[in-house]
Amino acid sequence: MTTTQTRPDQREIGDRVESVLPVLRDHARQVDADASFPTAPLKALRDSGLMGLLVPVAHGGLGGGLDDLVRVAAELSGECLSTGMIWAMHCQQVAALVGHGSPELQADLLPRLAAGEVYVASVTSEKVKGGHLLSAHAPLRREDGKVHLDRDAPIVTGGSDADGFLITMKDSESAQPAEVSLVYADREQLTVRHAEGFSWDPMGMRGTHSGPLHLSGTVAESAIVGGAGGFRDVALRTFVPVGHIAWASCWLGAARGALRAVLELVRSPAGRKQFNLESDLLRARLARVRLDLDTTAALIAQVVRDTSLAPDPEAPDVQLRLNGLKVHAAERSFAVVDTLVEVAGLRHGYLRDAPLPLERLFRDLRSSSLNYANDRLLGANGALVLVDRGVGLAL
Template sequence: MTIIESSSPVRIAEQLRDEFRAGAAERDRNRQFPYEQCAAFRDSGLLGLMVPREHGGHGGSFVELTKVVIAISAGDSNIGQMYQLHTGGIRLLQEFASPAVQAKWLPRFTRELWITNAYSEVGTKSVNDFNTTVTPDGDGWRLNGRKFYCTGSLAGDITFGPCRVAGSDEVRVFFARTDAEGVTIHDDWSGFGQRTTASGTTEFDNVWVPGELCFGSPDSAGGGGGAITSLNYQVVHTGVFVGIARNALDDAVEFVRTKSRLWYESSADRATDDLYTQLRVGEMKTAVDAAELLALRAAELCDRAVDNPGDERIRGEASVVTGQAREAAASAAMYAGSTLFKVCGAGSVLEKYGLDRHWRNARTLSLHNPLDFKSMHAGDYLLNDRLPPVDSYN
């Protein structure tokens, strides 16, 4: 049983949100990987949310996924981000693996195996250039290379990413066990945000990959895209932003209610009655609620794209709106993460509260996929009726 039958996936996520929120600031401060919380997430059955029902999963929709990610990320956005790669890996196999490979592997992703990633590299011309290679070896391949931004590496059982066939420009996508001989995971992520995502280095030294798990790239330019897989990536990231924004807003409200003092020039009797505080909290709420509604609208369009495979217009519109939602959600998260200090006052900057993590997390995640290009695609579509490219980032 992959999802507890007596409760919905969203309800389960909301329960985990409250558990994950406790200690999140301390884990961030100490760069302490959430092993215990990841174990609880695995036990919850949510790993199987997006696995099709015929393979033992819940067969969830993008709308359900968005709601789950928002809830989880409102507790600990690091876990929400790691979940992106698991759901993306599932979708990648659905789109491009053979039916036999899907039947063999998808049931294992409901609870047994957590998928992580080894996608990006450093030192290349762009994110779509890869030095990692595979060479044929019997009925499989030998994988060699070094990856970075390997989000979720310490939680994952199997990792995927793009590579080139040695001596050619052919791009393939590999899935490799993280405990396979020749795989070394370095816990060296030093970013100021999303500190406990284990987004550091993974090395592959002559790692054997079975032929069935190294297939032709669905996206020769980006390696690991695909019409629906790439939407999955963007939907989850958008949900993480909304969760960060919601967490920042919740923390601001709680702080004002329980800790804030009045400024001596205020005519109010308590902090919650101060008009300027009410104004700023109201503005934060509007930004957060608007971002969540747009994120859910984008998810609805992505579900429509799933229901209409091959329809470039429907898929393209889903990509445009998901990009808009991503920008709106990132902006809301950074706005809420900054404005909370204005409403909470000087005492809120104390390190023990860890309230700065919300802005740091949002700012860090916002750089993963430049927001300017999302607005550019929306404008290009409106002005020229031109759809975004189908690749790993759109």
């Protein structure tokens, strides 16, 4: 994903973020307790203009880039990881639409995204294939210049509340599973059915409502993003890198928020009575936590550069860093909170009603390794290491 437009006003974006953080902070505990979709936080994000962060200024958006996405996702997730993830995944969809949407689709949709009218959910999972991104089995059917889709999806984050969907489909009944098209549909163009008897009650990320849906409807041919059968290019150039950067930024922001909370506790007058700030063990744990945060932030920055500047998105070293970012951020962000639970102790770190959000973040971040499984990415990277004989590093 590359941008050549004028850089947005960082102070303006910062002010917009500051305006929504109190709403996320005030609702985070209740969203988790009730496993409820963060309706009020999402409304605040709609009203703030941040739903259009990546929409070009020419279409009414803020004209932001990947570095803006990283900073905003981290700040939002420091208050509520469920809300941060919902927003970041929406931005992943927006990036695909901005980079690969047809002129007709962009003219209609991008101004609505900029105005906060459309929250877009991603539909890529399928019962037959699981989470394998670059294949699809449910086919598109074309008739009279229209495209008909009928699709089951076992997991759609925020799908119950989405205003629109980006959906992967096999391009036709005769197409191979690898001939995948990415299709945009407004909710009003679809019949959306929820699975009977489904109850969303997960360990963590309880506000994301990642449940099953059945979608069917008809859209124009111009709603295909990246052209018929063109999803592979969309995925390699935009969808996957923006997704991994967005996820990693959310996890990093949540872990940083946990460290901020613990530092505030141990530095407080009450905390100085409870915690020995001269302890070598305490200092070593805090140093390790900070190192994990800094290395994750540095890897995010490098992958942003790769995504924006690398001439070949399929180069082994680029793919190794991209996949490695997801794995590293998932593992180390969870490890940070695990260590901080040890630092804070039973009273402040483990109890559900503790003022610090460590217990909630521990549960939330436990999902990060499962969000497109780390084992799958490590297997792919192992094969890439064998190909990249020169061991090309970002030096």
